[in-house]
Amino acid sequence: xxxxxxxxxxxxxxxxxxxxxxxxxxxxxxxxxxxxxxxxxxxxxxxxxxxxxxxxxxxxxxxxxxxxxxxxxxxxxxxxxxxxxxxxxxxxxxxxxxxxxxxxxxxxxxxxxxxxxxxxxxxxxxxxxxxxxxxx
Numbered sequence: 601x602x603x604x605x606x607x608x609x610x611x612x613x614x615x616x617x618x619x620x621x622x623x624x625x626x627x628x629x630x631x632x633x634x635x636x637x638x639x640x641x642x643x644x645x646x647x648x649x650x651x652x653x654x655x656x657x658x659x660x661x662x663x664x665x666x667x668x669x670x671x672x673x674x675x676x677x678x679x680x681x682x683x684x685x686x687x688x689x690x691x692x693x694x695x696x697x698x699x700x701x702x703x704x705x706x707x708x709x710x711x712x713x714x715x716x717x718x719x720x721x722x723x724x725x726x727x728x729x730x731x732x733x734x735x736x
Contacts (some may be wrong), residue, residue: 601637601667601712602701604648604690605719606726613727613734618663622655624676629654634705640712660685667692667726670700696725 603621610617623683625631631652632638641648659666660682669673674691681689693699701718704711728734 601633601641601648601715602667602722603650604633604641604646604718605716606723607624609720609723610648610727613731615664615727615731617727620659620663621650622653622659624655624673625682626654628652636709636712640709640716644716646716653705655680657682660687660689663687665690665730669703692722692726695729696722 603619607617607619610619629652633648633650633652638648655666655677657680661684664687666677666687668677668689668691671691674689677689691698692701699718701715701722702711704715724734
């Protein structure tokens with residue numbers, strides 16, 4: 601969901617930003633997003649059409665920023681970071697309130713809605729810091 605929301609908000613702001621999502625574990629590689637994620641994105645007019653993949657060491661030189669959803673993923677990303685990494689690796693929440701993004705998978709549908717709004721807020725905070733505040 602984070603990838604779709606960040607890409608959508610970037611486009612709304614007229615920014616050409618390469619956004620990709622990858623897990624630190626390979627549990628769901630090649631799978632489509634959870635149907636509740638898709639439903640939540642569709643409800644808000646956010647296109648979503650990616651497949652799960654695992655983070656690769658090449659991501660650290662391909663991308664400028666690698667955003668972790670929570671502290672566990674941040675620690676894992678830092679532990680596999682290659683010596684030649686050029687990407688900045690940070691907790692996505694550090695751009696706003698320092699809060700992790702909870703995994704709504706085992707909860708209610710409202711959890712996906714909450715994560716959606718958190719991703720919207722985090723996307724705007726990240727883009728504001730990297731590209732400057734959006735024009736109102």
